[in-house]
Amino acid sequence: MFVSKLIRSMVIIIIACILLKIIQFLLKNLFKITKFDERYEDTLCSVLCSVSYYIMFCLSVILILREFEIVDATAFGSIVTGASIVGIVAGVASQSILKDIFNGFFILFEKQIHVGDFIVINEEFKGNVEEVGIRSVSLRDWDLKRITIPNGNINSIRNYSKDVMRVIVHVRVSYEEDPMKVLESLQEVCNIMNEKYKDYLVKLRPSSYLGFKVYGITDIEKISIGAKYTITGVVTSEKYFAILREAKLQVLIVFKKNNIKIGYPTNINILSNEDNINEEL
Known part of the structure; x- marks a missing residue:
């Protein structure tokens, strides 16, 4: 049973x-x-x-x-x-x-x-x-x-993955570099991205600027690293990560071509006269 x-x-x-x-x-x-x-x-x-x-x-x-x-x-x-x-x-x-x-x-x-x-x-x-x-x-x-x-x-x-997203790329550049040269190089990056991904660029409003643009200098507080520059662009969500990676790559390529140094942490050691005398002795 x-x-x-x-x-x-x-x-x-x-x-x-x-x-x-x-x-x-x-x-x-x-x-x-x-x-x-x-x-x-x-x-x-x-x-x-x-x-x-x-x-x-x-x-x-x-x-x-x-x-x-x-x-x-x-x-x-x-x-x-x-x-x-x-x-x-x-x-x-x-x-x-x-x-x-x-x-x-x-x-x-x-x-x-x-x-x-x-x-x-x-x-x-x-x-x-x-x-x-x-x-x-x-x-x-x-x-x-x-x-x-x-x-x-x-x-x-x-x-x-919600329709549109804003690509934001920040880059730190040494204070020794000419700011106008940096801005021109970043504009060159934007032109490359606008041409390469023009089919995936969108604008939030009819009057808004289409594609990548240089936002400008967004931070100069971290003296030991360099000034922070920013570029932005509004893209379709399905290509967000691919375009973000490409934008960062183009920044490195254009900066290397134009001999612009990326900022990095630096330490400055100041020796007193007494330290110099002791070293000579």
């Missing part, structure tokens, strides 16, 4: 797994024919797959409990007993689970993240969003490690 119940329970689990795979397959193919944004489609598919998983899990548990006569839909006492057990378990876990679900709902409703976005969570975890669920978010970091964060633990999100 027990063996037959165990076999039927295993059959329930197998059928649930098969149905789950079928549902996930249908969802993925359904979103292929829709006309939503690709990242939005991937996010919806990820959420619906997560919801279907929890639904199949709950149904499987109920059917298995019914097989072992722990829960019986025809007996009121069994329902009450089963409900009591569920209530006890839910009472222990509900606080964190509900927090995860509610926080996840607002993240999805406000479209804070999509599958494929590069984000930083809580100023600690960063990577590409691989899966968005009703209880957690999964990232794939630079080392290809998968990081899963419960939605209830998410306090802040920095999204690097």
